[in-house]
Amino acid sequence: MNGLVKGGLALGGVAVGLAALKKALNPSPRYAAWEKPPYEEFENKVLFVGGGFGGYTAANELCDLIRDREDVGVLVMARDNFFLFWPMVASIVSSEVESRNVAQPLRRALITAGASFRRAEIKGLDHERNVIEADGGLEFPYDHLVIALGGQANFFGIPGVEEHGLTMRGIEDAEIVRNRVIERFEEVSLIRGEIPDSKLTFVVIGGGATGVEVASEIHTLVHDALAPDYPNIDPHRVRICLLEAMDHILPELDPALRRSARTRLYNQRIEVKTEAMAEEITADCVKLKGGDQIPSENVIWTAGNRPNVAIHDLNLPVDEKNGIKVDEYLRVEGHPNIWAIGDCAAIPDVREENGQGGVPPNAQAAQQEGKAVAKNVLAAVDGKELKAFEYKPLGQLVELGSDFAVNEVMGIRFTGRLAAIFWRMAYLTRLSSPQSKARQMADWMLGLFMRPAVTQYRGGTGERTGE
Secondary structure (H helix, E strand, O other): OHHHHHHHHHHHHHHHHHHHHHHHHOOOOOOOOOOOOOHHHOOEEEEEEOOOHHHHHHHHHHHHHOOOOOOEEEEEEEOOOEEEOHHHHHHHOOOOOOHHHHEEEHHHHHHHHOOEEEEOOEEEEEOOOOEEEEHHHOEEEOOEEEEOOOEEEOOOOOOOHHHHEEEOOOHHHHHHHHHHHHHHHHHHHHOOOOOOHHHHEEEEEOOOHHHHHHHHHHHHHHHHHHHHHOOOOOHHHOEEEEEEOOOOOOOOOOHHHHHHHHHHHHHOOEEEEEOOOEEEEOOOEEEEOOOOEEEOOEEEEOOOEEEOHHHHHOOOOEEOOOEEEEOOOOEEOOOOOEEEOHHHEEOOOOOOHHHOOOOOOOHHHHHHHHHHHHHHHHHHHOOOOOOOOOOOOOEEEEEOOOOOEEEEEOOEEEEEHHHHHHHHHHHHOOOOOHHHHHHHHHHHHHHOOOOOOOOOOOOOOOOOOOO
């Protein structure tokens, strides 16, 4: 009998513990469905347009700041109902990371924090009525507006890039790149004669962090995942080229880390061509300035970024190169109740003389801008003094395969397997979804013992062969 009692108590304790864990992992929303007033009824309405790093961070931060207040309403309007965790996107190419693990549920996170969310695209801005115009004729009022529309690929007018190249701006792009590699292997496995060099040559244009990671992920996909499934194709027949217009790759890193990355790429047989500028992209060739050509039907463009073109429809002061003009408080010039952050904003760098150079358009800058603009918006609502935004770089993490990375964190530089583990743990903890954290950790653990199962999805909206 005592044994049964002890067993029952133990089982009850486990059940209580599991219930507590479930509650901790699934926090209740700030407002119950019947408690929250409509957004339009709040005394101070703050509207965020864009749900990327900047927009999501800003809205979430503002919700934390007003947790004990009932006079400020927060609404986020975005094209997608998920928040893209960009640092892990390149790993989708090799199937080291699943798409659903980097697509964080935006609506749930915002509702839990106390904000409202609407999936819609901005079409215009009525300055006189303080109203955002969205598709379908919808209108959203605001007292303060924060624009965080992000950026898009910049092809610099190079002929053929848009028609024949693939980009790397999100989940669908990463899946398209992976599908393209698999498609080429399927095609080559059916060829009985001479195999054109262009079929198995993959050219990544842009030697920044994204380009380096994509080139390395293609190598991982080919050698670790596809090689056993296609025994009739020599993986070393696959040629991966990384082109960079500057005289070095990874310009954002210390020279010592660049050399480590270059050595790693060399060991992976990835060809790195610096001071190489694409002049034209055709269906089966990359033409370089100077006359050289690389036969390839597979070009991935990571070389340029520009502000979202939607900002040109908002009748705001715009720097054609860098985006919406803002002051050191992240407030749009000439518009005291409109703010802009992220890739769509030209933000002065207060560390430099006269703000020259501007804050770089990257994820960590967008996060810092989001927290700063949330505090300044609330200060403006309360009539308090604003604080100038100062960007503080925390470092850079670049993964080149599951067992190697080059990192610089708070001035400390390290490379190799330890750096790769740090890369994974640093970004795993930053995923906002507990489910994504658990799934991704489980995937990485399984990856220690089993190679990823790679399949190609055909015929969907995300497929693009470029043929």
